[in-house]
Amino acid sequence: MNSPLRPEKQWYPLAPSDDDADFIDLKKKWHAIWSAKWSIFALVALVTLLAALALSQVQPVYRASTTVMIEAKGNQLVAFQQVYDSTGLLGEYMQTQLGLITSRDVAERVVEKLNLTQHPTFDPRQQPQPLINIKPLINRAKIAVFGEDPDSIEQILTEEEILDFATSRFMERTSVSVEGKSQLVRIAFDMTDRFTAALAANAIADSYIESQLEAQMDMSVKATTWMNSRLDELRGSLKEAENRLQAYREQEGLVDIDGVATISTNELGMIGDRMIDARSQRAEAESQYRQVQSMSSQGWERMASVPAVLGHPLIQQFKAEQARAQAKVDELSGRYGERFPAMQSARSDLNAATASLRSQVEQVVAGIERNYQLALANENSLRASFNQNKEQIQDISGKEFKVRELTRDVESNRALYETFMTRLQETTATQDLASTNARIVDRAIPPAEPAAPNKKLLLIIAVVLSLIAGVVIALISEVLNNTFKGTEDVEGQLNLPVLGIMPLMAKKHQKHMHHLFERNEEHQFCEAVRTIRTGVMLADMTRSQKVMVITSSVPGEGKSALASNLAFSLSQLKTVLLIDADLRRPTLARNFDFPVGTPGLANLISGTAKAQDCIQKVSENLDMMTAGAVPPNPLELLASPRFAELLEKAKEHYDHIIIDSPPTQAVSDPILTSTLATSVVYVIKSESTSIPMAQRGVGQLLQSGASIVGVVLNQVDVKKAAKKGDYSGYVDHYGYSAGKA
Template identity: 70%
Template sequence: MNSSIRPDRTWPPMPSNDDDPDYVDLKRIWNALWSRKWSIIALVVVVTMLTTLAVMQMTPVYTAKATMMIETKSDQLVAFQRVDDNSRTVNEYMQTQLGLMTSRGVAERVVRELNLTEHPEFDPRQQDEPLIDLRGMLSRAKASFLGDDLSEAATPLTEAQIMDAVTRDFMSRISVGVEGKSQLVSIRVAMADRLTAAQAANELGESFIESQLEAQMEMSMSATSWMNERLTELRASLQEAENRLQAYREQEGLVDVDGVQTVSANELSLTGDRMIDARRQRAEAESQWRQVQASKDQGWERLASIPAVLGHPLIQQFKAEQARARSKVEELSRRYGNRHPAMEAARSDLAAATASLRGQVEQVIAGIERNYQLAVANENSLRNSFEANKEQIQDISRKEFRVRELQRDVESNRQLYETFMTRLRETTATQDLNTANARIVDTALPPARPSAPNTKLLILIAAFVSLIAGVAFALISDILNNTFKSTEDVESNLNLPVLGIVPLVARKQEKQVPHLFERGDDLRFCEAIRTIRTSVMLSDMSRPQKVIVITSSVPGEGKSSVAANMAFALSQLQRVLLIDADLRRPTLARNFDFPVGTPGLANLISGTAKVEDCIQTVDSQLDMLTAGAVPPNPLELLASPRFAKFLERVKDRYDHILIDSPPTQAVSDAVLMATHSDSVIYVIKSESTSISMAQKGVGQLLQGGASIVGVVLNQVDVKKAAKKGEYSGYYDHYGYSEAKA
């Protein structure tokens, strides 16, 4: 069977802008908010009124403010130190002072000074018991579970417990802070009693100053006590050091270590100089001695040629005499013979000169040896003397080091003792002159207006939050509402044309819906049915629309009412037969008041009744065929050849045959009857039918080869749609007004 769906449409539907994650449908958001505007407004009004009532029941709280200046102390008027950025140090100092100001000790002083333990706002004994004391219930239940005596659990509070509770309550009402980058600190106390709040703020500042003074006094007294004890220890240490120094001097017999050390040093210096000369002399004597020792075995003539011997004056003199004697012998030998008396006398003189020279050489050699031995002995003697002097000086140095060590110990103990003595005197003299580093600049005055609750702000916040909650609820409801709300939803999700919309009728007319077109009571409804009739007749001009099946997704969408009114609309132009094929839940006989037991389609197919008996004439051009007796096997009856033959027989008698079919998601009868029809009209209830369910039903029909001519959007709230701008002026151009409707 040919399909009436336009060839440019495909199944499933093509994705629209709604499938784009970046697409935001502002119109849909606005419509969702506008459709639920009264709910949002009601929520805002209710929440605002409840908040107003709650705020009006709150006890006003007054905040008293006192201003205090905290100065940083400096021990030095002029400090020649490196200039650094001390902003961080000052900030840490101010934070420390703020912490001290809000400490428990200061709060307890204020509580005691103002006797807040008996103030009705703080005293737990004077406060009203809550309607539901959960803490008390839990305490009693715990005591009962543990087997404790309930009389002990109900013991009244002690003074310490009351003081602790009042102090903690008072501390929770205190707020302090630095004003800008100054040294001014604001002290705020919030209470229901504005006079007590001002007194508490002022007393908090005074208590802080007094606590600082007392802390300084305690520190001074503690420091004085400690310094006295330390001074006694230092005095004993100094005395002990002096005794050790004196004992050591007496033990070593030291009178003037510096003088002894100077004399010894001079002696050591002279001995050193002499030892250097002796070493040089010994080296010279040793050199001559070694020359002599090396030439001793070569004869005395060789010894006479040694520079040390040769340079001796006597050796030179004897050398000269020997040379003259030899010259004389040589001269006489040229003149006389060897036996000449003159020659013999000359040789005798030469021998005597040589013997004298030899003797003198031996004496010089002996003198060199003696000189060497004396030089060695002298050097050794001086070395021993030097070592002795050096040992003496080292011993003196060791004693000097020990003396100086003892003197340093004495001096350090004396300096420390004097420093502590000076500091003790200063502390003792100034311990009563301590000044506080804080002073109150502005005292707190009783506030004229409460600081809390901020009625306007709370109401505005409640209204704003409720508005946001209402908007969020509306948007979430719209997102979760996966139904058809407009023709655009139908066309974008089902890819089918919308034949028309059927407006929502008033509640009092619900039972008369099948007769509205017949009677013409609702002109707007009648015009909608005519529009659907025209759309059906013009949907496919190439072939007649003889057999038309009208179905829906689930029961209750108004398909039977649409079928009845469509039958009356078509009967104004042509001959029409309306068949109630919903054999499980028939409605045609009941809606048109046919007698009980009237034969219908089930009787006709089963052969228990004739066609003339089953078809009921309602109008000149409109006949109806009810469902008849409800059979046990509706699907088998509709699938029998008798049903198809019946349709072929009546096609010649009628121009249009409308079949009221069961819903597609309830049974498969609609798919079966669609095979015998020329087209199918799918009815969808506005804002009720699920999109997924309608898609499933349409898909089943298309898979069965049905030709779906279009969709009727039923029970549309036209007023709401017109306000959304979707159907504005839909009926005005026909000359009908809403008042007439």
């Protein structure tokens, strides 16, 4: 038969929507934390107590600090520049000084100064032995294997090893820091002995300043020694450079090379100017000469027309005489003949004038040639003189360069020598006046309060961490608690209606749980049973809930108590038969104080007893059939036709038949019994029944065709659930008030 409230075999839980999966119920988380508040408080108290006990055993550590001011550059006692100069970027310089303060050299100075190798904290021979010391076992093993003497096995520490151990321990307890952006450095030392801590902090500062002074003195001495040796080398280099300069002057015979160079330069300038004039004259003479040469083949008359010849005064004079003679001849030739004496005399004068002109032209041409030759010779002579003077100047320049080179060498060696001499004098003067760049501002005093451990802070941290751990554990427990904690879990995981809840009763009521409704002692419980009765009767109005099977997932979930109290509540309205079908672990006979051996269901089905002997009268409308004698084959008895016939006959005499069936996950009896029933009520124990187990039980019943009318959530802590907001408590309070009234 199928349930009227759900489709066939749709027994699996509804999948949550995406919105539900992303939603975080903070109220639910808070209630999970609040429900575990006492466990959380217990954890906090335990952790705090353990932390307090542990801190009480911890020896306090005192921190003494000394303040030192470190300047970027040491104060100079004299005006000379110090050899040891610690200039540079302030940040890098301060980090360097911090490294020097925490150096091993300073630590060893303090250890030796305070004789800390004898102190129990720093002496390796006085260190506490471990709780489990395996060294004797190793020694005995060596003796057994190698036959060595135990005294020879024991290692004797040397002074160097003791000092190294003490220094390492000392450095671990030292810390330095710069106060803000100032030049103040705080040197701190941690120790259980506050007086030794103060002495150590002050000793660190003193040792650091002493090491700085010693370093400066050592570097000054080394610098002086090196500068003396270097000064000797520079003196020799200067002497050698001076000798080279003097030898070159003597070799070249140089006295005043600057004056010679000046005279030669002036002469070269004058010759250059003359050579320019000579070149101009030679060019002019050459031009005239070339003109004359070009006309020489055409006769003297053509040469006379050359401008250089024509412009000559004598040529002009002879040309004028020739012109007059020619004019006279021309005049007489018109009147006289050639033989006329006057004509012959005039022609004789013309020939004489022409001969004189020709002679003069030839002389002028010869003069032009001579002028050209003289100009060319003069130019060549000046050019040779210029080149000679130029070579002389170049030679002088080369010698001047060499002299200057040797002079520079001498001057550089002299300057370097004088610089080293000055620095040597400064270093020698300041060698005994070296000052440090650090000074103590505040000396350490024995601290009054320990610096560690900070017990208050550690206790607060322990409380906070334990509280956080308790909350996390509570939330994890809530997540990992895969049980039904409320009606929402039942409806969401099983998709079945909740008929009602059964409140968790006190231990004093555990022995007579089956009679609580009958006795009407707990009104909340009785009202819860009435609510379940109403839910069962209204589950399916189309048919009567004639045969009802009550089962659960595992034993101990309260199904038998629910069956008994539900039977009592239904008997107030109609006739009811309560059957104990748990033939393996029957409980009704014992809870209702029936005698041992009382016949019941097993006897009736097997035919060893009659129905009137097996049915016991409990109240006016309630009869009960116990399980009877426990049979070896319970499942075969329930599967027999006699059991089905029994139910059919019982339907004729009773309005309701309630069957107390075994758990579904223990045996398969309830699956068989549910096929003969009209409805099934599934019992789940709050915060106990596993969700997967209940899903398997419900699924098996639905797959066999059982009609599950709903679920009863049993043993619910109503007060706790009301605080969570799962139940308002209205019904319980109302029922309690009504019953009490």
